[in-house]
Amino acid sequence: MCGTCGCADGGGQGGGGPRITGFTRPPGHPHGGHGHEHDHAGHGHDGHDHAGHDHGGHGHTRVSGGGLDGDSVMRDSVPAPAVDGVAGDGETITLEQKVLAKNEDLAALNRAWLAERDIVAVNMMSSPGAGKTTLLERTIRVLTGRGRPVAVIEGDQETTLDAERIGGAGGSVVQINTGAGCHLDAEMVRGALTTLAPPAGSLLLVENVGNLVCPALFDLGERSRVVIISVTEGTDKPIKYPHMFAVADLMIINKIDLLPYVDFDPDQCEKHARSVRPNLKTLQVSATTGEGLSGWYDWLDERAHHPG
């Protein structure tokens, strides 16, 4: 897990934990409904610094405020990887299990919170550059045009560029910057939900940090998981990164408008994916041209009727 790459230590430019930045205000907010308004970085929803304080030397990071119930939680740090690369280090494995167990507990809280509000959350994962944000922009325009409220949690290591794009498409959005972290976790999503406050009955799309490895391990409390692969990647990605495809409920092959120009076999890619996840639902689309996206919108509609 992430202990092996050290990302669970948080960090980023200037240190500290993840940062959550609010953009478009939720519907009903007196300033809401139109694009990027002002930057809330640096102060939490409740006025506290929710970005986490580094209590270095204590072996943990305190993350205060920003939680759905206003509590504070403790997150154990994962030790840096051993230089000698010895596999099976007992202490490291124990701490990794503790991190994942705490994440599972927080994910369960998120799932319950979302279920109470009839919010369908979909965790979208891919390599960087597969087209997640482009797909989200188009999805927001189409679904909001149909009267379906869509809220987005954006995850990137740095910048608010994608959140600005989502806000420009008309979605309510918050940006989580993970610093050195290579994935979102349930605790970050808890803080983001407090800021975002998605309306009851809405669709919540979570764009995870671009990475086919660690995001597969961290339950966010979502209802469904989508993995996106683009035709500019290798046909064999599903068998090179099987854990991601094994946890996915849907695989989207994106950028099919580029198929004439690249060496990519979508049928073989689907076979590879089903070798690690039998009966995996797959779609072939172009988020740029819109080809194949009716199946994506239908799948999203079905999520509302498939609890769990």
Ligand code: MG
């Ligand atoms: Mg993106």
